Amino acid sequence: MPETIIFYLLAALAVGASALVIGQRNPMYSVMLLIASFGALSGLYIQLDAPFVAVAQIIIYAGAIMVLFLFVVMLLNAPREDGAEWDRTHPLRQPGITRWGTLLAGLLIVQLALALGKMTDLNAPVATKSDATTVSSVTELGRSLFTRHTFAFEATSILILVAMVGAALMARREGEQ
Amino acid sequence: MIPLSHYLVLSAILFSIGTAGVFMRRNLITILLSIEIMLNAVNLTFVAFGRAAGDLDGQIITFFVMTVAAAEAAVGLALVIALFRHKESLNPDAFTTLKW
Amino acid sequence: MNLSAYAWPVAVGVMIFITFNALIIASAILVLAERKIMGFIQQRYGPYLVGPWGLMQPFADILKLLFKEELRPKGADKWLFTLAPVLAIVTAFVAFATVPFGAETTLFGLLDRPIKLGVTDVNVGVLVVFAVTSMGVYGIVLAGWSSNSKYALFGGLRASAQMISYELAYATSLAAVILLAGSLSLREVVDSQAGTWLGFIPKWYLWFQPLGFIIYVIAGVAETNRAPFDFPEAEQELVAGFNTEYSSVRFAMFPQAEYINMVTMSAVATDLYLGGWHTPFIPDSIGWVGFLLKVGFILFVYIWMRWTVPRYRYDQLMTFGWKWLFPAAVINLIATAALVLYFNA
Numbered sequence: 001m002p003e004t005i006i007f008y009l010l011a012a013l014a015v016g017a018s019a020l021v022i023g024q025r026n027p028m029y030s031v032m033l034l035i036a037s038f039g040a041l042s043g044l045y046i047q048l049d050a051p052f053v054a055v056a057q058i059i060i061y062a063g064a065i066m067v068l069f070l071f072v073v074m075l076l077n078a079p080r081e082d083g084a085e086w087d088r089t090h091p092l093r094q095p096g097i098t099r100w101g102t103l104l105a106g107l108l109i110v111q112l113a114l115a116l117g118k119m120t121d122l123n124a125p126v127a128t129k130s131d132a133t134t135v136s137s138v139t140e141l142g143r144s145l146f147t148r149h150t151f152a153f154e155a156t157s158i159l160i161l162v163a164m165v166g167a168a169l170m171a172r173r174e175g176e177q
Numbered sequence: 178m179i180p181l182s183h184y185l186v187l188s189a190i191l192f193s194i195g196t197a198g199v200f201m202r203r204n205l206i207t208i209l210l211s212i213e214i215m216l217n218a219v220n221l222t223f224v225a226f227g228r229a230a231g232d233l234d235g236q237i238i239t240f241f242v243m244t245v246a247a248a249e250a251a252v253g254l255a256l257v258i259a260l261f262r263h264k265e266s267l268n269p270d271a272f273t274t275l276k277w
Numbered sequence: 278m279n280l281s282a283y284a285w286p287v288a289v290g291v292m293i294f295i296t297f298n299a300l301i302i303a304s305a306i307l308v309l310a311e312r313k314i315m316g317f318i319q320q321r322y323g324p325y326l327v328g329p330w331g332l333m334q335p336f337a338d339i340l341k342l343l344f345k346e347e348l349r350p351k352g353a354d355k356w357l358f359t360l361a362p363v364l365a366i367v368t369a370f371v372a373f374a375t376v377p378f379g380a381e382t383t384l385f386g387l388l389d390r391p392i393k394l395g396v397t398d399v400n401v402g403v404l405v406v407f408a409v410t411s412m413g414v415y416g417i418v419l420a421g422w423s424s425n426s427k428y429a430l431f432g433g434l435r436a437s438a439q440m441i442s443y444e445l446a447y448a449t450s451l452a453a454v455i456l457l458a459g460s461l462s463l464r465e466v467v468d469s470q471a472g473t474w475l476g477f478i479p480k481w482y483l484w485f486q487p488l489g490f491i492i493y494v495i496a497g498v499a500e501t502n503r504a505p506f507d508f509p510e511a512e513q514e515l516v517a518g519f520n521t522e523y524s525s526v527r528f529a530m531f532p533q534a535e536y537i538n539m540v541t542m543s544a545v546a547t548d549l550y551l552g553g554w555h556t557p558f559i560p561d562s563i564g565w566v567g568f569l570l571k572v573g574f575i576l577f578v579y580i581w582m583r584w585t586v587p588r589y590r591y592d593q594l595m596t597f598g599w600k601w602l603f604p605a606a607v608i609n610l611i612a613t614a615a616l617v618l619y620f621n622a
Contacts, residue, residue, distance in 0.1 A: 003178070003179060004179060007179050007183065011183075011187045014187070014191065015187070015190055015191065015194070018191055018194045018195070018214050019194055021194075021198065021207075021210055021211070021214065022194060022195075022197060022198030022201065022202060022207065022210075022211055022214075024207075027204060027206050027207060028354070028357065028422070029356070030206075030207055030210055031210065032357070032360070032415075032419075034210055034213065034214070035415070037214070037217075038217065041217055041220075041221060044184075044187075044221060045221075045224055047179070048184070048224050048225060048228045049228060050224050050227075050228070050235075050236050050239075051399060051400060051401045052236065052401055052404070053220075053224055053236050053239050053240075055401050055404040055405055055408050056239075056240065056243060056404075057220075057243070058408040058409075058411075058412070059404065059407060059408045059411060060243050060244075060247060061213070061217070061243065061246070062408075062412060063408060063411035063412055063414070064247065064411070064441070065213070065246065065247050065250045067414055067415075067418070067437070067441060068250060068251060068254060069206065069209070069210065069250070069254065070415075070418060071418075071434070071437075072206065072254045072257065072258060073206060074418075074422055074430070074434065075258070076206075076257075076258065076261050076267070105197075109189075109190075109193040112189055112193075113186050113189055113190060116182055116185050116186050116189060117182055117186055119182060136400065137400075138400060138401060138461055140233055141233055141236060141237065144233050144234075144237060145237055145240070149237055152241055156240075156241055156244045156245070159244070159245065159248055160244060160247070160248055162248075163247075163248035163249075163251050163252050164251065166252050166255070167251040167252050167254070167255035168255075169255075170252070170255040170256060170258075170259050171254075171255040171258045171259060173262070
């Protein structure tokens with residue numbers, strides 16, 4: 001019973017914060033709300049017996065990527081979105097196809113959620129206590145990562161190197177040596 | 178005990194919110210943030226299915242998704258900075274030079 | 278009424294209470310200790326008027342801060358201005374959650390089942406400390422931004438850039454110790470340092486990882502924005518720092534968060550390198566006394582360093598972090614990995 005309460009709390013926090021992220025006009029607030037959403041997701045990962053993924057989410061997403069976003073927002077002094085422009089370009093205020101297309105998309109999302117909820121073969125509880133220790137073991141994770149998935153691991157490290165060089169190059173000012 | 182379908186529905190809702198953000202927002206940084214929401218929703222699906230199958234593969238894929246998201250955020254933000262320096266605007270509708 | 282069902286939450290609640298109060302008292306003691314030690318290093322008495330040997334000085338300081346006017350600049354962002362010190366102090370406290378400070382004890386026979394001294398223990402304990410301290414960057418960066426002042430903004434950006442740069446060396450030196458211990462749980466890292474050779478030389482990781490210990494302490498000092506790495510704060514003495522627009526309670530949160538971060542860094546250093554509560558001639562049941570002594574010693578070294586060594590300029594600081602400390606940490610990790618592989622083959 002407390003598990004279900006915690007799940008609904010964390011889910012509500014994640015959904016609420018994400019909905020506010022796309023609804024905020026001030027980008028600083030968006031970034032902070034997204035950090036709250038990541039925190040909620042981290043709690044959900046802990047409920048799924050994945051403590052390493054939960055901590056990695058905080059370290060990588062909330063602790064590094066969001067700091068990067070925050071720095072960029074502060075550096076660019078990103079202006080708040082103009083209220084008039086927001087009203088002008090909001091899809092529900094456009095005539096014709098855009099408005100009805102958006103409403104149809106919303107309807108499709110509701111249908112998707114209902115259909116997923118009705119799939120009874122997915123109603124088994126996701127966490128069985130018997131293999132909780134093997135799934136949350138960091139040793140097993142490391143072993144699997146470095147034996148079965150070595151190639152992907154090495155490829156990812158090259159990807160990060162390329163991204164780092166690319167980002168440093170692209171953000172440089174023109175004319176600097 | 179929480180059924181698997183609950184996690185999947187939550188992930189679907191988060192993904193839809195992210196997609197809606199990408200379409201609706203007229204600010205480059207918020208579009209990138211919505212992409213991060215989508216990637217997180219996908220991570221949640223992976224971990225939930227991995228747990229249901231009693232396997233570690235779901236968690237392993239999550240690392241790669243997180244790493245790719247970090248690389249993409251870095252490069253995307255560098256692009257945003259370069260664009261902002263050019264035009265002093267973060268509105269994607271301002272960059273229409275290549276339109277016919 | 279089945280009371281034993283409540284035993285675990287009550288035990289955790291008592292541990293939380295003890296840890297919380299211990300951290301607050303530690304930061305108060307540090308306020309006084311810093312000024313006293315600073316005084317003795319500078320060949321003068323520190324504060325000595327308030328109470329015997331100046332022992333009531335922290336209370337005087339706190340009372341003064343509480344009675345100051347609580348201001349907020351007009352252009353400051355309403356939510357973020359108050360959120361920043363809250364984030365700083367909350368992450369400072371939470372970081373101590375997975376740090377154990379004593380062995381199992383039955384409190385001199387009062388309890389029927391022994392409890393472990395420490396708020397909790399998860400199998401990824403070391404990473405939790407690292408994750409929460411990396412969230413501490415937000416307190417500073419938001420304080421700088423929301424003050425709506427040029428100098429605060431630059432101070433905040435510099436301080437946070439410094440913190441995230443030194444996190445690399447911090448994490449890499451942690452990784453080397455984890456290799457030796459074979460587990461990410463801090464309690465298991467400490468317990469793998471139990472025992473002695475020849476009866477009096479303790480099996481601490483300090484002997485196995487001398488370079489790692491030095492790197493960890495230096496990175497810890499830089500993470501907490503202290504001692505020779507406090508240029509963003511020292512700017513305050515010249516121009517302004519990230520907390521220039523803060524006053525009273527909101528201001529008090531920042532130095533308190535800094536002191537608590539110092540205590541957490543020292544506690545984690547003690548657990549990782551100095552054997553935690555395992556000391557040669559102190560039995561494990563009162564091992565927490567040994568733990569406190571070691572943490573106190575490292576804190577003394579922190580304060581000693583601050584008033585002895587001149588501070589780095591900002592670009593020297595960043596060069597040192599990226600070009601010297603991080604490569605040294607990587608070499609340390611590779612060497613440790615090679616030696617572990619060789620001796621365990």
